[in-house]
Amino acid sequence: MTATRRNLDLTAVVRLGELGDQITPFALRAACDLRIADLLADGPRPVSELAVSAGAHPGALLRLLRALAARGVFTEVADATFALTPLAEPLRGDHPMSLRDSFTLLDSDVRAWAAIGHTLRTGEPAFGHVHGQDYWSYLADHPQESxxxxxxxxxxxxxxxxxxxxAYPWRRFGTLVDVGGGTGGFLAGLLTRFPGVRGVLFDLPHVVSGAPKVLAEAGVADRCEVVPGDAFGAVPAGGDGYLLKTVLPGFDDDDATRILGNVRAAMRPDSRLVLLEAVLPPGDAFDMAKLFDVHAMVLTGGAHRSTEETGRLLERAGLRLTQVVGTPTLTVIEALPAD
Ligand SMILES: C[S@@+](CC[C@H](N)C(=O)[O-])C[C@H]1O[C@@H](n2cnc3c(N)ncnc32)[C@H](O)[C@@H]1O
Known part of the structure; x- marks a missing residue:
């Protein structure tokens, strides 16, 4: 039945207003850039003081924080004086689950998102269209953004x-090679938990240059070799286990297959490959993988895949899927050499 002016249900309009709001994400990310939650860690502070510490304009900061307080992030406890709320706590850098650095506000990303229409018309990543080079090459040329x-x-x-x-028996590995392991945060955590495992951290040279500090801070530098390289070239050989954590979604099927083929070539017949990825579920159910998939489409030209699609990629690279274990975040997908 068509809604008339009199019985109009506004639920959809209100919900769409929330879903379509671009102001909150930008405001939240700007507050993270300014480290506002860290500046409030010791208790409420007036905006005039926060602005000095953050290098911000007091009037502008006041308007930003009022908007965020209206969303439950921060609270105005007295006129122009703000404090943390439970929702704001994980924005502190010292929170054990800190999200502060997850909410990046990068000019290059924002400009790519503004060109999402290009992706929708052509199927090509907007990032490359806007910046004239692919996402990973751009980061290699822009160390601060990287x-x-x-x-x-x-x-x-x-x-x-x-x-x-x-969710997986990681201790079985004598040596685990983390391909595309970034600066080693995940591998360092894994090595800390499993003292019998040795690590090899492999990623592009400009990325692994940040790894020694991360590994030393975690106290695992003596059990982890750092190898700079390109997964389109050759991957370090001889590992008992190979890990690709959220790497394949950054690439289209052909490139993902090339990377898997190089991993396969580095594996012994008894080595195991473990993928950790957000897997695309069927149907309408909410899953972050569906949002990450659009992110991949716009920025890298990659894709999040269903388990079946990942199984087919593995097959093309001479691997066979042996095990799938769901977790509240990423799915663990294990594969062995097919022959
Ligand atoms: C989404 S990040 C995941 C990082 C890490 N595995 C994690 O989960 O924290 C993808 C990683 O792939 C790396 N990468 C991209 N192209 C690569 C290549 N050709 N060879 C090796 N690593 C590459 C990037 O530098 C980045 O660290």
């Missing part, structure tokens, strides 16, 4: 370590 992306990856690893370390 470091922000590495920090983002590391911050997400707190949650991943909590949810996936208990």
């Amino acid at each position: 470091a922000r992306v590495d920090d983002w990856m590391r911050s997400v690893n707190h949650l991943h370590l909590r949810t996936v370390l208990g």
